[in-house]
Structure formats: C-alpha cells, structure tokens
Amino acid sequence: MTAMKxxxxxxxxxxxxxxxxxxxxxxxxxxxxxxxxLIAIPLPFLVKNFFIFQLTLALVYxxxxxxxxxxxxxxxxxxxxHSAFYAIGAxxxxxxxxxxxxxxxxxxxxxxxxCFVAGFLFGLPALRLEGLYxxxxxxxxxxxxxxxLKLSPIEHWTGGVQGIVIIKPNAPFGLPLNPDQWLYFxxxxxxxxLFLCAYNLVGSRTGRAMKAIRDNSIAATAMGVNLSLYKSxxxxxxxxxxxxxxxxxxxxxxxxxxxxxTFGLSVALFVxxxxxxxxxxxxxxxxxxFVLFVPxxxxxxxxxxxxxxxxxxxxxxxxxxxxxxxxxxxxVLMRFAQAARR
Amino acid sequence: MNPMLLDAKNICAYYGATQVLHGLxxxxxxxxxxxxxxxxxxxxxxMLRSVCGMVRTTGEIRFRGxxxxxxxxxxxxxxxxxxxPEGRGTFVRLTVQENLQxxxxxxxxxxxxxxxxxxxxxxxxxxxERYRQQAGxxxxxxxxxxxxxxxxxxxxxxMLLDEPSFGLAPLIVQEVFDILKRMNEREKVSLFLVExxxxxxxxxxxxxxxxxxxxxxxxxxxxxxxxxxxxxRAYLGY
Amino acid sequence: MELFxxxxxxxxxxxxxxxxxxxxxxxxxxxxxxxxxxxxxxxMFSTFIAWQxxxxxxxxxAAFFLTLAISFAGGYLIxxxxxxxxxxxxxxxxxxxxxxxxxxxxxxxGFIWEYQIKTFPTPFGTHAxxxxxxxxxxxxxxxxxxxxxxxxxxxFFRYTRIGLAMRAAAANPESxxxxxxxxxxMLALGWGMAASIGAVAGMLIAPVxxxxxxxxxxxxxxxxAGAVVGGLTSPGGAVVGGVLVGVIENLAGTFIPVVGxxxxxxxxxxxxxxxxxxxxxxxxxRSVVHRV
Numbered sequence: 001m002t003a004m005k006x007x008x009x010x011x012x013x014x015x016x017x018x019x020x021x022x023x024x025x026x027x028x029x030x031x032x033x034x035x036x037x038l039i040a041i042p043l044p045f046l047v048k049n050f051f052i053f054q055l056t057l058a059l060v061y062x063x064x065x066x067x068x069x070x071x072x073x074x075x076x077x078x079x080x081x082h083s084a085f086y087a088i089g090a091x092x093x094x095x096x097x098x099x100x101x102x103x104x105x106x107x108x109x110x111x112x113x114x115c116f117v118a119g120f121l122f123g124l125p126a127l128r129l130e131g132l133y134x135x136x137x138x139x140x141x142x143x144x145x146x147x148x149l150k151l152s153p154i155e156h157w158t159g160g161v162q163g164i165v166i167i168k169p170n171a172p173f174g175l176p177l178n179p180d181q182w183l184y185f186x187x188x189x190x191x192x193x194l195f196l197c198a199y200n201l202v203g204s205r206t207g208r209a210m211k212a213i214r215d216n217s218i219a220a221t222a223m224g225v226n227l228s229l230y231k232s233x234x235x236x237x238x239x240x241x242x243x244x245x246x247x248x249x250x251x252x253x254x255x256x257x258x259x260x261x262t263f264g265l266s267v268a269l270f271v272x273x274x275x276x277x278x279x280x281x282x283x284x285x286x287x288x289x290f291v292l293f294v295p296x297x298x299x300x301x302x303x304x305x306x307x308x309x310x311x312x313x314x315x316x317x318x319x320x321x322x323x324x325x326x327x328x329x330x331x332v333l334m335r336f337a338q339a340a341r342r
Numbered sequence: 343m344n345p346m347l348l349d350a351k352n353i354c355a356y357y358g359a360t361q362v363l364h365g366l367x368x369x370x371x372x373x374x375x376x377x378x379x380x381x382x383x384x385x386x387x388x389m390l391r392s393v394c395g396m397v398r399t400t401g402e403i404r405f406r407g408x409x410x411x412x413x414x415x416x417x418x419x420x421x422x423x424x425x426x427p428e429g430r431g432t433f434v435r436l437t438v439q440e441n442l443q444x445x446x447x448x449x450x451x452x453x454x455x456x457x458x459x460x461x462x463x464x465x466x467x468x469x470x471e472r473y474r475q476q477a478g479x480x481x482x483x484x485x486x487x488x489x490x491x492x493x494x495x496x497x498x499x500x501m502l503l504d505e506p507s508f509g510l511a512p513l514i515v516q517e518v519f520d521i522l523k524r525m526n527e528r529e530k531v532s533l534f535l536v537e538x539x540x541x542x543x544x545x546x547x548x549x550x551x552x553x554x555x556x557x558x559x560x561x562x563x564x565x566x567x568x569x570x571x572x573x574x575r576a577y578l579g580y
Numbered sequence: 581m582e583l584f585x586x587x588x589x590x591x592x593x594x595x596x597x598x599x600x601x602x603x604x605x606x607x608x609x610x611x612x613x614x615x616x617x618x619x620x621x622x623x624m625f626s627t628f629i630a631w632q633x634x635x636x637x638x639x640x641x642a643a644f645f646l647t648l649a650i651s652f653a654g655g656y657l658i659x660x661x662x663x664x665x666x667x668x669x670x671x672x673x674x675x676x677x678x679x680x681x682x683x684x685x686x687x688x689x690g691f692i693w694e695y696q697i698k699t700f701p702t703p704f705g706t707h708a709x710x711x712x713x714x715x716x717x718x719x720x721x722x723x724x725x726x727x728x729x730x731x732x733x734x735x736f737f738r739y740t741r742i743g744l745a746m747r748a749a750a751a752n753p754e755s756x757x758x759x760x761x762x763x764x765x766m767l768a769l770g771w772g773m774a775a776s777i778g779a780v781a782g783m784l785i786a787p788v789x790x791x792x793x794x795x796x797x798x799x800x801x802x803x804x805a806g807a808v809v810g811g812l813t814s815p816g817g818a819v820v821g822g823v824l825v826g827v828i829e830n831l832a833g834t835f836i837p838v839v840g841x842x843x844x845x846x847x848x849x850x851x852x853x854x855x856x857x858x859x860x861x862x863x864x865x866r867s868v869v870h871r872v
Binding site: 338 | 361
C-alpha cells in the first residue's frame with residue numbers, strides 16, 4: 001500500500017502531458033506553425049509603428065541567421081563572413097531600386113541569385129580550408145566588405161560612404177495598412193516561405209548529404225557524396241538566404257551604407273546562431289530576438305556598462321542552454337517523453 | 343583483510359540516460375591475469391572505464407581495500423592502476439620518447455624513470471629505433487606496444503587493457519600477448535584484460551568473466567571455461 | 581629599390597607588434613586547442629592596469645612585473661570560474677562565450693578608464709635606430725622582448741615536465757588523465773600564461789598605438805593572421821608570421837594603387853588566405869598525420 005502513495009497529482013499530470021506530447025509529435029511542427037501565425041498576424045494592429053519596425057527586423061535577422069545555420073549548423077563550415085553576403089544583398093536591392101527603378105519585390109529574388117553566385121564562388125577556394133582557417137578566410141571577407149563598398153571607382157553605384165536611401169513601399173491594391181504594417185506582413189510571408197523551404201531542404205537527400213559531410217566528411221566521400229559540389233552549393237544557398245535577408249533589411253531600414261555591415265554584424269549573426277541552437281531551423285527566430293532586443297535591454301540597464309551587461313546575459317544563457325533554445329526545448333520534450341513512458 | 347586486489351560490487355554504469363551495466367560483481371586477485379569476455383556491446387569497455395572513473399557509475403569499487411568509486415581519473419591512476427584504453431590513446435602529435443615520459447609523469451626519481459625506459463625497450467626493441475619519431479606515424483602494432491610501454495612507465499600494480507589485439511595482424515598479436523605474459527611474471531603486475539578474441543585471452547588468463555548485455559553470466563578459472571565445449575559454443579562461438 | 585627596402589623595414593617594425601600578439605595567441609591555442617577571441621581585450625585590460633599602477637607612482641619595471649602576475653592570476657581565474665562550467669559544451673558555445681568575454685572586458689575598460697587616448701611609457705626610449713627613423717629603439721626593444729619570450733616558451737614546452745604535461749593535456753585530455761595529469765589545472769595554467777604574454781604584448785604595443793579600450797581590435801586580427809600564417813603549432817612560426825604580415829601589409833599599402841589605408845588589412849588577409857590554400861597548416865606548422 002505504501003507503493004501506491006508515491007503516485008500523486010503532479011506525477012499523473014506530468015505523465016498525461018508526456019503522453020499528449022508523444023501522440024502529437026508528428027504534428028507538433030504544424031502546431032507550432034499555426035501557433036506562430038496566430039500570434040504573428042494580429043500583432044501589427046496592436047502595437048506602435050516603431051515596435052512593428054523592430055518585429056520586422058527580427059524576422060529579417062531570423063532569415064539571415066537561418067542562412068548561417070545552413071552552412072555552419074547543418075554543413076559544419078564555420079563562417080564569420082556572413083555580414084558580407086547580407087551587405088551584397090542589401091546593396092543589390094538598393095541599387096536596383098534607386099538606379100533602375102525596379103519594384104521592391106523583384107529585388108529579393110535577384111539579390112538571392114547574386115548572393116548565391118557570390119557564395120558559391122567563395123565556397124570553391126574555401127574547400128581546402130577547415131575549421132579555424134575557414135574562419136579566418138571568412139573573417140577577411142567580413143572585414144574587407146565595408147572597405148570595398150567605400151572604394152572610389154564604384155562610388156557612382158554604391159553612393160560611397162554616404163550610401164543609398166530607399167523609399168518605403170506602400171501597401172498594394174489600396175489595402176488599409178500603413179507602410180510599416182504592410183512591410184511586416186510581406187516580410188512575414190517571405191520568412192515563412194523560406195523557413196518551409198529550409199525544412200524541406202534539410203529533410204531531403206541533399207540535406208542528408210549536407211549533414212553527412214558535417215559529421216564525417218571522409219565517410220561521406222566514401223559513400224559517394226560529391227564533397228566539393230555539396231560544400232560549395234551549401235555555401236551558395238546559405239549566402240542566398242542571408243542575401244535575401246539583407247535585401248529585406250535594407251528596405252525595412254530604408255538605408256544602406258558601408259558601415260552598417262561591419263564584422264560586428266557577423267558576430268551578431270553568429271551569436272544568434274548559438275543562442276537559437278545550432279542545427280535548428282526554428283531556433284533562428286529565438287536567436288534573432290536575442291540579438292535584436294537584448295542589446296537594447298542591456299543599454300537600458302546601464303548606459304556605461306551596456307557591453308558588460310550584454311556579455312553577462314550571453315554567458316548566463318550559454319550556461320543554462322549550451323545547445324541554445326532549441327536544445328532546451330528538445331530536453332524538455334525528452335523529459336516529458338520519459339515521464340510518459342513510466 | 344581483503345585479499346583481492348580489486349573488488350567491484352553491484353556496479354551500474356550509465357552513458358547519459360542509458361544504463362549499460364546492470365549490477366556487476368567482479369574481483370581480481372593479486373598477481374594474476376583476469377580476462378573479461380563477451381560480444382560487442384556487452385559492456386566490457388564500460389567496465390574498465392568504470393574502474394578508472396571515466397563514466398558515471400554507482401556501486402562499490404575497492405582497490406587494495408580503498409574505495410575509489412566516484413574519484414577523479416587522475417587520482418585513481420596515481421594509486422597504481424594503468425589503463426591502456428580502447429584505440430590505444432596515443433599522443434599522436436608527440437614523439438615516442440615524449441609518450442613514454444608522460445607515462446612516468448607522476449614519478450619523481452629520474453634515474454628510476456630512465457631505467458624503466460630501458461626496460462620498456464627490453465620488451466619492445468622496435469620502440470628504441472623509433473624513439474624520436476612522431477607517434478602517429480607508427481604502425482598499429484607499434485602503437486599498441488607504445489601504449490603498453492607507457493602504461494608500464496607508471497610502475498602499476500594493476501594494468502587494464504582494452505582489446506589489445508584490435509586491428510593487429512595475428513603474428514603481432516601473438517608477440518604482444520607473449521610479452522604480456524612475461525611482464526606479468528617479471529614485473530608482478532596484475533592484468534585485467536578485455537578481449538573479443540576469446541581463444542587468445544583464455545590461453546593467457548588465469549581467471550575469466552563472461553559478460554552479456556551488462557551482466558556477468560559466467561565466471562571461473564580460465565582453463566575450465568576453455569575446456570568446456572558447451573560454454574564455448576554457446577557464448578564464445580567456437 | 582630604396583623605397584622597397586624602407587617599406588620592408590617599416591613593415592618589420594610594425595610586424596614586431598603583430599608577432600608579439602601572435603605569440604600570445606599560439607600560446608593559448610597550444611594550451612586549449614582553440615582560439616580565444618577575447619585575447620586582445622585581456623591584453624588591453626592588463627595594459628590599463630599597468631597604466632594605473634604607473635599613475636600611482638609605481639616605477640615602470642615594478643608595475644610591469646606586477647601586471648604580469650595580476651594577468652596570470654586573472655587568466656587562471658577566468659578559466660577556473662567562467663570556463664569550467666561549459667567544458668563539455670560544443671565548440672561553438674565556447675566561441676560565443678569568448679565573444680561575451682570580449683564584450684564584458686571592453687565595456688568594463690571603457691567604463692573604468694574612459695575612451696580618451698592615453699600615452700603609455702616605453703622603457704626603451706623613442707630615439708631612432710636605423711634608416712632615418714624607420715626603426716626606433718622601442719621597435720627594436722619590442723622585437724627583442726618577443727624573441728626572448730619565444731625562447732623561454734620554447735624551452736619551457738620542450739624541456740620541462742610541466743610543459744610536456746600541458747601539451748599532452750591540450751592534445752588528448754582523456755589520455756592525459758590516464759597518466760595522472762590534472763587536466764583542469766593544466767588548462768588554467770595555460771590561460772594564465774597566455775594572459776601574461778598578452779599583457780607583455782599590450783604593454784609593448786601601447787606606446788606606439790596609444791592606450792584606449794579599442795586599441796587591440798585590429799591588432800588582434802593581424803595577430804591571428806600572423807599566427808595562422810606561421811602555423812598554429814609553432815610559436816617560432818607565429819613570430820615570423822607576425823613580422824611577415826607587417827611587411828606584406830606595408831608593401832601592399834605602398835605599391836598597390838587602389839589600396840588606401842583601409843584596405844591594407846583586407847589585402848594582407850587575402851594574401852594569407854592564399855598562403856593557406858597552398859599550405860593549409862601554415863608555413864612552419866606540422867601537418868598532423870591522421871590514420872583514418
């Protein structure tokens with residue numbers, strides 16, 4: 001009879017939750033999707049314009065971080081240079097809109113293609129470099145980009161140090177949305193499409209090849225995976241994602257200038273990757289939130305020590321979640337699953 | 343007074359949430375050679391790692407009567423237990439000389455250490471030729487000899503060996519096992535040997551344990567197990 | 581031709597700075613098997629401590645060695661307190677932690693000592709030594725001290741027991757434990773030593789570039805470049821690499837028209853990347869043979 005006493009209400013609830021989690025497992029991705037939509041869609045009508053602007057920017061960063069994740073998290077190639085691809089995307093959009101009067105929605109696919117080519121071309125010589133050495137090479141790229149953008153010979157296009165100003169588009173078809181709200185929904189749609197494509201890519205044969213290369217490139221080659229092709233392709237796709245993010249970002253901020261795209265941006269994307277969870281697509285959203293909002297919070301806590309507060313918060317986060325938000329989420333799910341099994 | 347060199351009771355070992363050993367009981371007598379046999383995944387390597395504190399373990403382990411379960415690997419090793427791990431654990435970027443010197447890291451008497459290096463060369467003359475070579479360039483057999491040599495440099499009372507025959511040509515394996523026997527007799531170092539090659543191990547050992555999915559299913563003098571055809575066919579496949 | 585030689589000499593002078601930093605970087609790499617992005621900030625912070633001691637009327641050399649001791653303790657404590665909790669976490673988490681350290685140290689320095697540039701004294705004097713003022717006594721002193729540190733490190737790692745233990749702990753922590761090495765202490769020791777070397781680098785660099793919280797940012801990059809070119813397993817290579825980077829940077833800035841002051845670093849890095857595609861483990865690095 002003493003054995004019965006160990007069952008209590010909390011154990012039963014936990015077991016029930018666990019059973020529920022397990023039975024819903026195949027659908028939880030769709031559930032999350034619907035949940036996200038449920039929260040995301042009414043938001044712009046409930047908050048001020050400036051906050052809508054920040055939310056939109058968070059989505060943009062999420063796409064950029066997802067791009068980095070495809071390369072580093074799923075393919076194991078370490079990159080500190082993604083700010084360069086972001087910049088290329090942003091400038092492509094800006095130049096197209098400013099000098100050639102291209103509509104803003106066409107700039108996205110064009111920026112994507114341009115960045116894909118750039119990424120692929122960069123990926124080719126980078127094939128011989130591993131780990132640290134690749135980090136250094138991409139690092140060089142990140143440092144070089146702002147300087148290249150300031151070069152006098154191409155000032156005619158890039159606008160030199162002063163950059164280019166972009167006009168915010170209005171809502172089409174006379175929809176009753178202000179430009180900020182329209183841009184938010186546009187970005188949201190692009191984000192969802194890109195995230196879905198990423199899920200498909202990662203789950204496909206190509207995705208498995210990518211992950212095989214990350215886990216054991218020698219074994220992958222022995223199984224017939226064309227290392228050079230896949231690694232360069234992954235670089236290209238990764239750059240494509242971050243480039244589209246850059247184009248969107250430029251439109252949202254309405255402005256591109258060389259000093260917006262320094263190495264600091266690469267660092268921010270990297271931190272976002274780790275915080276969200278390496279190898280997790282949904283994690284990119286969390287990473288973007290962290291990178292966008294925590295520096296602001298840090299500055300409010302202490303103007304003079306903003307950097308220190310940010311650093312401490314980052315350290316605490318890494319202690320609590322060494323595998324990022326996604327890792328924590330997985331851990332919680334596993335605990336539920338264990339409770340249900342008993 | 344506990345006559346056993348190593349005494350392990352009710353050992354359960356875990357890799358994360360997975361339990362690999364389920365209540366093992368094991369003893370090793372002083373001066374002898376004991377072998378742990380079993381198929382892949384039976385938990386043999388895990389048992390050795392438990393002794394050295396390299397994996398999460400519950401239960402009681404006593405070395406010369408002193409409890410060592412839960413202590414740090416580097417402290418356990420300093421009590422006189424040398425471990426030649428799975429895959430040899432050679433410092434591949436360092437030279438043969440440096441590998442052997444590392445084996446003697448916890449000892450202070452330079453003259454004795456130098457004498458011991460000579461003794462290792464006595465057992466493994468090939469290492470003397472390769473003294474200043476990078477350890478990673480040695481062949482599999484030579485790396486195994488280096489690993490055993492490094493363990494000897496500790497002047498251990500007990501030496502744990504994890505699959506010393508792995509990946510080696512049969513002739514080399516025989517050479518290594520002959521040396522192990524000589525070592526056991528001359529240096530008075532007890533051996534605890536994990537092996538998949540049951541025939542060889544039973545030839546060498548005095549005492550044997552048979553492991554199956556984390557549990558001891560048979561224990562006894564090696565000669566008995568070797569001569570019992572039923573056991574051999576059922577558990578050892580020959 | 582004369583211009584070329586001048587620029588080479590000037591490059592060697594600045595290269596001395598990078599060589600010093602590169603040495604600290606290789607030192608920590610040997611100890612912990614990855615790069616520490618906060619190395620430059622730690623060096624900067626140490627230099628500020630030295631500056632503060634000098635402001636409090638402590639004589640130069642006393643302040644110098646006191647700073648070395650404080651830096652050693654600081655590095656040791658950072659490893660034991662901040663890094664130990666994540667010792668089993670994936671590499672990327674470590675890198676993120678180094679980034680966090682960078683932010684904290686940089687911000688703290690700015691908060692305590694503010695951003696106005698300060699002068700830092702040199703024990704070598706500033707008079708010119710060679711070639712019409714291209715290499716000053718300080719430049720020569722800097723290279724001299726770097727070489728002395730290099731010799732000390734070489735002897736330490738190659739001929740002392742602790743040096744061997746540290747190398748072993750970094751290369752294969754599990755095997756190191758099996759021979760009785762206290763791996764945790766070795767890591768902390770490595771951090772302490774790297775912090776001290778960084779402090780020396782900072783105190784030698786500050787007289788040239790002036791002391792302020794952001795002084796180490798670009799120098800760290802050049803230092804990394806130098807360390808990688810030389811080969812991360814070779815302290816001697818790091819020093820040579822650092823000097824090489826200085827020379828290449830100067831030559832590129834002088835002889836390639838498009839390159840203004842800003843693009844010098846990119847050119848240097850591009851050339852380094854080229855070196856790496858030809859010789860992936862650096863000029864002097866040992867390529868490790870891995871049997872699959």
